[in-house]
Amino acid sequence: MAKIGIIGGSGLDDPDIMQEPETVEVSTRYGQPSSPLLTGTIEGVETIILARHGRNHQYSPTEVNNRANIQALADAGVTHIIATTACGSLREEIDRGHLVILDQFIDFTRFRKNTFFDSFEDGAHHTGMAHPFDENLRTRLFATGSELGFKVHPSGCVVTIEGPRFSTVAESKMMRVWGADVINMSTAPEAMLANEAGIPYGVVAMSTDYDCWKEDEVPVSWDEILTVFQHNADNVKQLLVNVIATFSQD
Secondary structure (H helix, E strand, O other): OOEEEEEEOOOOOOHHHOEEEEEEOOOEOOEOOOOOEEEEEEOOEEEEEEEOOOOOOOOOOOOOOHHHHHHHHHHOOOOEEEEEEEEEEOOOOOOOOOEEEOOEEEEEOOOOOOOOOOOOOOOOOOOOOOOOOOHHHHHHHHHHHHHOOOOEEOOOEEEEEOOOOOOOHHHHHHHHHHOOOEEEOOHHHHHHHHHHHOOOEEEEEEEEEOOOOOOOOOOOOHHHHHHHHHHHHHHHHHHHHHHHHHHOOO
């Protein structure tokens, strides 16, 4: 039986999408996760929600204890992880409010613990990362989003920057040349750790802005992100509920 873990980005950790939610405090050998686990069911499927930045958005991207978050979900026995994230678009065709089902990442972070294997004392560990996002989850997310009539892109490469600052114009243009389609501050460490833990991992990214490469527009601001996000968050929640419902048919 599937047991789904949701790592909710800002505002996408809504307990109202669950039936009979209960809060469970947990700890791991890597410390406390960002939030207590919210356990319950969605369409009859056991589900756990974890708030990436804390229930009050108190953790900056660099402060998020990604190892504890993934370990907490692994300890809880989740079989799949679906993560949500807001992102900036690096492509004209990925407009505000569009959803992107990620298939690749570029890690541009600098200060984060991004592996469970700090030491090779018990043997070398080099986890394959050629295709870091689970194909089955990606297929479900894209098919469900399309059925719901959302503007959803079937693939996309995200570059994860350290933050919390936004990019310079030069950086934004460089990342476009690299082949990145969207930009955020969260996905790469999560994807690495989920793969190391052997848990299928998929992401739905919501485009909220055009970063700053598109110089005929005002550069991205936090207020702009919040406005677009709040307008489209219900679409992501609806997608989560409907995707998780497909597991009840397995």
